[in-house]
Amino acid sequence: MADFIEQLRDIVGDKGLVLHEDLQNRAAGYRHPDKTLEARVLVRPASTDEVSKVLKLCNDAGQAVVSHGGLTGLVDGNIAGADELILSMERMREIEEIDPASSSMTVQAGVTLQTVQEAAEDAGFFFPLDLGGRGSATLGGNISTNAGGNRVVRYGMARDMVLGLEAVQADGTVLSPLGKIVKDNAGYNLKHLFIGSEGTLGVVTRIVLRLRPMPASQQTAFLAVDEFGKLPKLLNFCNSRSGGTTSAFEVMWRNYFELVTSRPGAAQPLPNDYPYYVLTEMMGGDPAGDPERFETILGEALEEGLMVDAVIAKSEAERQAMWFLRDDVQSLRTWGPTVGFDVGLPIASMPSYLEEIDAPIVAEFPDRKRAVFGHLGDGNLHITYAVGENGANVKKLIDDSVYLPLASRGGSVSAEHGIGLSKKAYLEVSRSPAEIGLMKQLKAMMDPNNILNPGKIFS
Numbered sequence: 001m002a003d004f005i006e007q008l009r010d011i012v013g014d015k016g017l018v019l020h021e022d023l024q025n026r027a028a029g030y031r032h033p034d035k036t037l038e039a040r041v042l043v044r045p046a047s048t049d050e051v052s053k054v055l056k057l058c059n060d061a062g063q064a065v066v067s068h069g070g071l072t073g074l075v076d077g078n079i080a081g082a083d084e085l086i087l088s089m090e091r092m093r094e095i096e097e098i099d100p101a102s103s104s105m106t107v108q109a110g111v112t113l114q115t116v117q118e119a120a121e122d123a124g125f126f127f128p129l130d131l132g133g134r135g136s137a138t139l140g141g142n143i144s145t146n147a148g149g150n151r152v153v154r155y156g157m158a159r160d161m162v163l164g165l166e167a168v169q170a171d172g173t174v175l176s177p178l179g180k181i182v183k184d185n186a187g188y189n190l191k192h193l194f195i196g197s198e199g200t201l202g203v204v205t206r207i208v209l210r211l212r213p214m215p216a217s218q219q220t221a222f223l224a225v226d227e228f229g230k231l232p233k234l235l236n237f238c239n240s241r242s243g244g245t246t247s248a249f250e251v252m253w254r255n256y257f258e259l260v261t262s263r264p265g266a267a268q269p270l271p272n273d274y275p276y277y278v279l280t281e282m283m284g285g286d287p288a289g290d291p292e293r294f295e296t297i298l299g300e301a302l303e304e305g306l307m308v309d310a311v312i313a314k315s316e317a318e319r320q321a322m323w324f325l326r327d328d329v330q331s332l333r334t335w336g337p338t339v340g341f342d343v344g345l346p347i348a349s350m351p352s353y354l355e356e357i358d359a360p361i362v363a364e365f366p367d368r369k370r371a372v373f374g375h376l377g378d379g380n381l382h383i384t385y386a387v388g389e390n391g392a393n394v395k396k397l398i399d400d401s402v403y404l405p406l407a408s409r410g411g412s413v414s415a416e417h418g419i420g421l422s423k424k425a426y427l428e429v430s431r432s433p434a435e436i437g438l439m440k441q442l443k444a445m446m447d448p449n450n451i452l453n454p455g456k457i458f459s
């Protein structure tokens, strides 16, 4: 081992190695706030060339490697055991170029999402990917998990925001299709192999991101809806009346809304007595006319009975207070131990699904607490259960109850967070044996020594 570490040091230098207590004192990330890292070696390359040399060395030695971004991942894809080497992108944080002519930004994989958003804004552009972990999550992590977030309804997922991508394969080969063009059908588009594959097929090192025009106005409102069936109608109404500029449609069931508004200092945009709440946003290009247009659309929706109450943010502070409610998943921790889920299914199936999954859990835990919210327009629900201190012991019962009913509804066990370790046992609920077989063939071909994030997604 000592020899191996010296070879790593030759590649990345002293600054590029973290060992011993410096490593053991590092926090394990968002999912495990009370734990520290288990791995004994963390490498911090400063360039693609160094990543390539480190991977070649590891591949030759059969050394397992787990890539780390900002450690905000929610499915334990970033967990590294004692015998695994962590490859952290924390020294590759540069924004290399903003190219106004092609509306693109070239970044290194360790840059945080928030830094990219701010740099885009400073250059008069908009980078639409947005999620609660933005301050720590890295672009490399976002791409490797194909992150979704709050604006998918208009701009798509991380995959839709990538023009070019550089990745290093297990044997150190660098693939650099760092193109800036939107249209590129020259054979297989290999970048998609690395997007959403959770660090199992390669290490993402640099990315060319697609930027969008900066919206000139942003209108935000909290709405109350009295029947589930009206939610998709309301979304379609807002979207078509706003000319496709609805950029967020986040739905909260009453139990989640009650929880987040009960926190000291929290905003209370609407009373607590409606079954469903929607945080919606429209991004437009006419600051003078958009506020009135937005109000008119909401007024018409009210008249048509698609919603029963609404409040519009009148300032940036009010807008942020509304978004804080949606993003305040931390408040779920006040329930004690919780089990959280990120599932996808057709909107029309959601009510029957939510009823079906609850029955076995309530039978076992009559006092269970449950919160539901989600990116409804994307068919994505987040469900959290709290069943008391013994929650961890009955995780399988809860997991089975939530995941298995997705199969008959054409649902996904992972809408946006990935599979990692947490959902491995349920991959076959959403993927056929033929699909899983092809995934395994790809993995075996691209990483024959199984060094890249081994054991994640499937065994």
Ligand SMILES: Cc1cc2nc3c(=O)[nH]c(=O)nc-3n(C[C@H](O)[C@H](O)[C@H](O)COP(=O)(O)OP(=O)(O)OC[C@H]3O[C@@H](n4cnc5c(N)ncnc54)[C@H](O)[C@@H]3O)c2cc1C
Pocket: 030, 066, 067, 068, 069, 070, 071, 072, 073, 074, 076, 077, 078, 089, 109, 130, 131, 132, 133, 136, 137, 138, 139, 140, 141, 142, 143, 144, 145, 146, 147, 148, 149, 150, 198, 199, 200, 202, 203, 204, 205, 329, 416, 417, 420, 453
């Ligand atoms: C408060 C909060 C809100 C969130 N909201 C959302 C949301 O709305 N939508 C959503 O999709 N996610 C959400 N997430 C989850 C998380 O932020 C995303 O999964 C994010 O993309 C992970 O990025 P990261 O840099 O933290 O990656 P990490 O946690 O470090 O790693 C995640 C996975 O990517 C791999 N990886 C990381 N970097 C690389 C690389 N350079 N090359 C290859 N593989 C790599 C890791 O091995 C691991 O498998 C949220 C998380 C938090 C804490």
